[in-house]
Amino acid sequence: MNCLSKCNQLFQSLTIAVAVSALLVSTATATILVNEDFSHPDGDLVGQTPTPGPGDEWAGHSAGGTNPIQVAGGVAVINQQGGEDASTAYAIQSDTSTTYARFDFSLPANTNSDIVNLDGNGLYFAHFRGGTGTSFRARVGVLSPDRGGDFKLVLSEDSTIGDGAIWAAELLFDTTYRVVTEYNASTQQSRLWLDPADISSTNITATNSLAASDNFSYAFRQSNDYDGQQIVDNLVVATSFNEALTGVPEPSSVALLLCSLACFSSRRMR
Numbered sequence: 001m002n003c004l005s006k007c008n009q010l011f012q013s014l015t016i017a018v019a020v021s022a023l024l025v026s027t028a029t030a031t032i033l034v035n036e037d038f039s040h041p042d043g044d045l046v047g048q049t050p051t052p053g054p055g056d057e058w059a060g061h062s063a064g065g066t067n068p069i070q071v072a073g074g075v076a077v078i079n080q081q082g083g084e085d086a087s088t089a090y091a092i093q094s095d096t097s098t099t100y101a102r103f104d105f106s107l108p109a110n111t112n113s114d115i116v117n118l119d120g121n122g123l124y125f126a127h128f129r130g131g132t133g134t135s136f137r138a139r140v141g142v143l144s145p146d147r148g149g150d151f152k153l154v155l156s157e158d159s160t161i162g163d164g165a166i167w168a169a170e171l172l173f174d175t176t177y178r179v180v181t182e183y184n185a186s187t188q189q190s191r192l193w194l195d196p197a198d199i200s201s202t203n204i205t206a207t208n209s210l211a212a213s214d215n216f217s218y219a220f221r222q223s224n225d226y227d228g229q230q231i232v233d234n235l236v237v238a239t240s241f242n243e244a245l246t247g248v249p250e251p252s253s254v255a256l257l258l259c260s261l262a263c264f265s266s267r268r269m270r
Contacts (some may be wrong), residue, residue: 026105032220032249033090033099034237038076045069045076045220046086055237056089061129061219061229069220070172076232078125082224087217090237095185095212099128100244101138102180106211107151112228115151118144122154122161123225126232128183135213138190138206142230145170148196155181155192160193165204167194178234178242183213199241 046068049057060068067083069076093099103126107115124141141161143152149170156164171177174266180193190206193199218237240246 003081004033018219021108031091032236032238032243032247033093034088034235035247036088036235037074038071038235039074040071042072043070045071046084050088050235055170056091056217058086058088060084060086061217063222064141069224074233076220078220078221078222078230078232080123080226080228080230083222085219085221085269087212087219093185093239094218095214097239098182098184098186099215099237099239100180100182100241101128101218101235101237102178102244102247104176104178104233106176106231107142107171107173108231109150112151112173114227115142116144118142118226120162121159121225122126122152122156123223124154124156124159124161125221125223127219127221128181129217129219130213130215133196135215136219137185137215138181138192138212139164139215140192141179153177153179153194155190156203157188157190157208157210160208163193163208165206168190177232180241182241183215185214188212189191196245198245203265213241215241 010129034050034055034259035052036055039051045059046058062085064084067079067081069078069084069086089167120139124139127139137157139156141154141156143154143162145151147170150173151171153167153171154161154164154210178195180196182191188211191204192205193201236244236247240250243250
């Protein structure tokens with residue numbers, strides 16, 4: 001092999017290394033923070049570690065030990081009769097970050113007839129959580145119906161759910177829906193998608209924004225605003241919409257680039 005050939009081979013190797021490094025940097029911010037399918041033994045959610053992971057062990061952060069959230073048949077059962085709130089922690093996301101959450105949920109007809117008695121403040125049952133009660137963001141909640149459905153789906157920044165963004169169509173009991181939420185700390189706004197195909201799908205934006213906040217856990221809340229339940233499954237928290245929606249890490253594209261560059265290099269060296 002002459003000197004020119006060796007130089008060409010070295011150049012190709014350096015090109016691959018630089019390209020891979022650039023891709024690693026660009027995808028390093030795309031991360032799944034929590035992946036939880038609730039495939040735990042029936043019983044208290046608190047004390048369980050998200051499966052298949054990642055995510056820290058579920059911990060109570062309010063009303064500890066009182067009427068704890070239950071796992072039953074591979075789903076989480078949130079009872080709105082007052083009780084323990086629980087959250088799973090992850091690496092802190094700064095007050096300039098954008099974080100996404102996805103989960104499936106339903107309201108059983110046989111346990112939610114009292115929803116018609118919810119007042120105008122409504123009730124929220126899922127949210128991003130920072131260090132204090134004032135740093136809850138992208139709160140997902142429900143309101144009583146008034147247009148022929150069974151309940152309204154709402155996204156709010158503050159605890160007055162009735163002031164938040166309301167999904168145009170009322171939803172139905174005994175129907176499983178997939179929600180994706182976004183909290184953009186830089187713009188101090190939240191968005192919500194219902195059964196989306198991708199990020200361009202129809203969404204709503206909460207207009208009752210609060211000051212920018214970090215977040216480091218995802219929480220489920222039990223209140224006594226009405227006597228009812230939410231059934232939740234398949235929670236994913238991530239730093240990109242696609243990862244939250246699919247539960248598949250985006251950095252797998254590194255392997256595709258490596259393969260392509262290796263093939264290119266092999267052809268050039270023949």
